[in-house]
Amino acid sequence: MRVADVPVSTIAYPKTVRLVSTARLREAVLASLVDSQDELAELAEIEAATSSRIQAQATGISGLAANELVFDVPHAHFINASFAYAKPREPNRFNGETRGAWYSALSVETCLAEIAFHMTDFLARTGVFEATVDYAEMFSSVSGDFLDLRPLPEHPALAPEQERGYPAGNALAAEARAAGLNGIIYPSVRHEGGTCLAVLRPAAVQSVRQGDVWRLRWAGAAKPVIEGPLVSPSV
16 A cells, blocks of 8 residues: 555554653643642633643644544643644644644654754754753554655655755645554654654554653753763653
8 A cells, every 4th residue: 555655554663762851741830839729720721721732632723623632541641732732833844833743763862863953953043052951751652554754765755954854744744644544654864774753643642651861961062962861750
């Protein structure tokens, strides 16, 4: 089977890894500002008015229906947030302005290379290479039918230049969703020999659990120092 002239493979990986900023693992900052459950409920209403994840879970948002999201599974809010929080001005390789995706890899080294590239690109735009960011491993099992770009390293969706690769990748992702596929598996563009996955459906992300923490530190140079694994924080 092929979709958009790309082969479809049935895959099953019991352990893929995604890196999530540890800032997202901490208790909500506003929780420390309230003195009662009533006040916390009022803050929750305020958050609901501005949170894409909460809005998506309640009524859906443009490009993402509420019944596509997952509930009552470990780390459901992380899964749902990855699909609800898209960046209208900065699409990713396989998701655009109205819908996110769950990006992961087969090794943490690939994740670190991808994160380092994108964070370095961001710092380059600020003109200051000074930052320290901690990322926690989030493991998940992934299976099902995926578009398989591994035999097609020259596919336009894998172009390293974002202005070329991302539009082609978004078009391919739309074809994959329309065909009922779970996502796209592809060779990492930023880590030679690495394999990445863009999971396009929340329900395809299974058995999420937390792993170790890695620290990326930029101290005046474009290449970060990577430290880890560190002690895993409590969730």
